[in-house]
Amino acid sequence: MRSSTIGWLFLAPTLLILLVFGMLPFVYVLVIGFTDWNAFAAVATPHFNGVENYRRLVFDDQVLTALWLTLRFTIFAVVSELILGYFLAQLFMRDFPLKGLFRTLHTLPLMVAPIAVGATWRLLTVPGLGPLSYYLERWAGIEYRLNTYASQAFFTTVLMDLWHWTPLVTLTLLAGLSALPKDPFEQAQIDGANRFQIFWHITLPMLRPVILTTVFIRAMDALRTVDEVWMLTGGGPGAATRYIGLHIWRVVFPKTDYGYGAAMSLLTLYLTIVLCWLLYVALVARKRSGEDSR
Amino acid sequence: MQQLTPRPRRGFLPIRTNAFDRGFIGVVLLVAIHLFWLRFLEAYLPLWCATVLSLVIGVIVVRKG
Numbered sequence: 001m002r003s004s005t006i007g008w009l010f011l012a013p014t015l016l017i018l019l020v021f022g023m024l025p026f027v028y029v030l031v032i033g034f035t036d037w038n039a040f041a042a043v044a045t046p047h048f049n050g051v052e053n054y055r056r057l058v059f060d061d062q063v064l065t066a067l068w069l070t071l072r073f074t075i076f077a078v079v080s081e082l083i084l085g086y087f088l089a090q091l092f093m094r095d096f097p098l099k100g101l102f103r104t105l106h107t108l109p110l111m112v113a114p115i116a117v118g119a120t121w122r123l124l125t126v127p128g129l130g131p132l133s134y135y136l137e138r139w140a141g142i143e144y145r146l147n148t149y150a151s152q153a154f155f156t157t158v159l160m161d162l163w164h165w166t167p168l169v170t171l172t173l174l175a176g177l178s179a180l181p182k183d184p185f186e187q188a189q190i191d192g193a194n195r196f197q198i199f200w201h202i203t204l205p206m207l208r209p210v211i212l213t214t215v216f217i218r219a220m221d222a223l224r225t226v227d228e229v230w231m232l233t234g235g236g237p238g239a240a241t242r243y244i245g246l247h248i249w250r251v252v253f254p255k256t257d258y259g260y261g262a263a264m265s266l267l268t269l270y271l272t273i274v275l276c277w278l279l280y281v282a283l284v285a286r287k288r289s290g291e292d293s294r
Numbered sequence: 295m296q297q298l299t300p301r302p303r304r305g306f307l308p309i310r311t312n313a314f315d316r317g318f319i320g321v322v323l324l325v326a327i328h329l330f331w332l333r334f335l336e337a338y339l340p341l342w343c344a345t346v347l348s349l350v351i352g353v354i355v356v357r358k359g
């Protein structure tokens with residue numbers, strides 16, 4: 001038997017699983033996106049309606065607002081997590097008392113289910129009862145009402161995401177920093193480079209693949225966040241924290257508008273892929289092309 | 295050994311791309327052009343114009359990109 005045939009035979013189970021659990025549901029959603037399927041409609045069966053769902057979608061202010069909010073949430077959350085995660089990773093590269101304990105405690109939020117994270121933060125922020133709202137009001141005089149102030153609700157969702165996912169960023173950056181060779185740093189120190197120069201010209205370029213992978217993972221996660229925000233704010237006040245995942249959920253489940261929900265899901269998937277690809281082009285592919293053409 | 299990934303090359307796009315990359319860029323542009331058309335231009339020009347335009351752009355990207 002030819003070696004390529006044996007290779008394909010080894011790959012066959014994985015390809016089959018990928019086809020059944022990855023491609024088929026995608027194709028199904030793609031097809032449903034071109035139908036008017038709504039379980040509450042007079043005729044509750046899917047009928048092909050061309051691009052009607054997409055025509056409705058590009059004029060739907062609620063969807064466009066939800067997409068903008070999601071993008072804003074993603075940028076705030078991922079950038080903050082990256083900065084904080086980098087500093088924590090640098091901290092864990094040094095020795096200090098009780099480092100092991102601190103590292104374990106710092107990693108604990110990763111093990112909490114998103115729905116429990118949302119519930120915990122909900123309890124923390126209940127007006128007058130939750131410690132966060134109570135002490136902010138008592139010590140700083142800040143009236144902290146998630147159900148009233150849109151900006152507070154938005155930044156609390158960002159803070160919650162920061163609390164939950166910074167450990168992941170720290171761990172991946174720590175793995176990247178630990179794997180960096182020592183020689184370039186020693187040579188830079190001998191040449192008299194200061195800390196910022198070492199960071200900018202050595203650490204950052206060498207850490208670029210790790211940073212990119214981390215940003216991809218976190219951006220994709222943040223763009224489809226639902227459960228934590230659902231528990232904390234329910235998308236409110238008004239629609240101030242109704243991110244696109246939450247909006248799709250509201251359209252697909254309570255309203256059973258499956259066709260339109262599928263179209264929104266596909267648009268979200270499209271934007272996620274395009275954003276990640278643009279990021280990849282900006283950070284890696286352009287640089288590699290420039291190096292190749294030299 | 296047989297190479298499964300097409301070889302990357304340099305065209306008018308700012309990055310080196312292989313055939314899969316150019317196909318992907320073509321599909322991304324196709325969707326973007328249709329959504330843009332639905333939102334802003336469909337009142338003046340029918341949607342099939344967007345399809346023709348995106349297919350032409352797709353072919354150019356795949357062949358020359």
